[in-house]
Amino acid sequence: MIHLDNKHFKLLQDKIYELSGIHIVDSKFAMIKNRVVKLMKDIHCDDVGGLLVMVDRDKKIAQDFINVFTTNKTDFFRESFHFDDLLDRVLPQLFKTQSRIKIYCCASSTGQEPYSIASTVAYAKKIYNASTQVEIIATDIDTQVLSIAKEGKYTINPLLEKWPKWAESETSEFFDVVDESNKVRHLSVKPKLKNMVSFRQLNLFNKKYPFNNEEFDVVFCRNILIYFTKPDQEAILQRLFALLRVGGTFYLGHSESLYDLADQTEKLGHKIFIRQR
Ligand SMILES: C[S@@+](CC[C@H](N)C(=O)[O-])C[C@H]1O[C@@H](n2cnc3c(N)ncnc32)[C@H](O)[C@@H]1O
Structure with missing residues (x-):
């Protein structure tokens, strides 16, 4: 069972900022949580400390980590x-x-x-x-x-x-x-x-x-x-x-x-x- 609390969220916030400049506000925690848990399951990692070490060591995991935090909403001819x-x-x-x-x-x-x-x-x-x-x-x-x-x-x-x-x-x-x-x-x-x-x-x-x-x-x-x-x-x-x-x-x-x-x-x-x- 993967456990994520506010302390973990702060660590994730700092890491995504370091990698991409993306500033994840606290109110997004609930939205991000499921995506992070899915990534951790995919890479067989059950604690945030381990995840952050893997992100630092492995370029592919670092990229997957970044992809978790982006918001990609878009449309054809948006703001036409x-x-x-x-x-x-x-x-x-x-x-x-x-x-x-x-x-x-x-x-x-x-x-x-x-x-x-x-x-x-x-x-x-x-x-x-x-x-x-x-x-x-x-x-x-x-x-x-x-x-x-x-x-x-x-x-x-x-x-x-x-x-x-x-x-x-x-x-x-x-x-x-x-x-x-x-x-x-x-x-x-x-x-x-x-x-x-x-x-x-x-x-x-x-x-x-x-x-x-x-x-x-x-x-x-x-x-x-x-x-x-x-x-x-x-x-x-x-x-x-x-x-x-x-x-x-x-x-x-x-x-x-x-x-x-x-x-x-x-x-x-x-x-x-x-x-x-
Ligand atoms: C909400 S979408 C906007 C898409 C499009 N510009 C539009 O207006 O419909 C924001 C995009 O910014 C990208 N993004 C976030 N951080 C970025 C960064 N540091 N460098 C480049 N692109 C980034 C995300 O991956 C995402 O696809």
């Missing part, structure tokens, strides 16, 4: 005004001025967000008759969600997940509709979108990111900062902001803030920011 802005303002401008566009999605979870970006790009290319090369780099710390994203197979309920009208009517352009029974839709991402997106693992808590300053025209940083403390959010934002070229667009999640960096941006509302300096 960002995709409207990409389609109506950002892409037509960039198609006119650039031969190559780079977009960064920094917490891509199971892939719905980067594939929504890729669908928007593919549709924009069609309606604006553009042949500009577009590359989307998508990263996450969680290896399990990255493998789901790479596979690109989804089950969606169109009644619960509202897509923009254009995306609804273009579904078969971007996805193979494998099955549409029982009110849910089984979709498989077509190579046309898959080829636009490359998935990699990246821990945003790392002090350095493997990209150049001003490498990206657009950065999506949505619903990820909320898992960090305010000082860590500010440090992550500084690193992400440096990757965005001056004039580029930064999309932030609805409950997140740019803090002092907002002074260096033009604010378009809906957490859409243009880097000014």
Whole structure:
């Protein structure tokens, strides 16, 4: 019988913070408990002290430990005004001025967000008759969600997940509709979108990111900062902001803030920011 109390939870909190920067608040203990117990059973470990030693010694167990603590909730076209802005303002401008566009999605979870970006790009290319090369780099710390994203197979309920009208009517352009029974839709991402997106693992808590300053025209940083403390959010934002070229667009999640960096941006509302300096 595995026993987990508040003292153990504090040890787990410290370890996940050290590995990922994720700040697990006390009220999440009950939610996390079952997941930790499952991991401990899987690796035949019955006390938290032993688990932490195994995490320190074994990279695979450390990764499984990180995967236990991530929250991966996501949807296609979540906060859809960002995709409207990409389609109506950002892409037509960039198609006119650039031969190559780079977009960064920094917490891509199971892939719905980067594939929504890729669908928007593919549709924009069609309606604006553009042949500009577009590359989307998508990263996450969680290896399990990255493998789901790479596979690109989804089950969606169109009644619960509202897509923009254009995306609804273009579904078969971007996805193979494998099955549409029982009110849910089984979709498989077509190579046309898959080829636009490359998935990699990246821990945003790392002090350095493997990209150049001003490498990206657009950065999506949505619903990820909320898992960090305010000082860590500010440090992550500084690193992400440096990757965005001056004039580029930064999309932030609805409950997140740019803090002092907002002074260096033009604010378009809906957490859409243009880097000014
Ligand atoms: C709630 S999901 C948000 C997904 C997507 N951006 C959206 O808005 O729908 C948060 C994601 O952040 C990832 N994450 C958590 N800590 C991270 C870290 N230190 N570095 C990179 N990704 C992290 C999680 O694995 C998870 O997939």
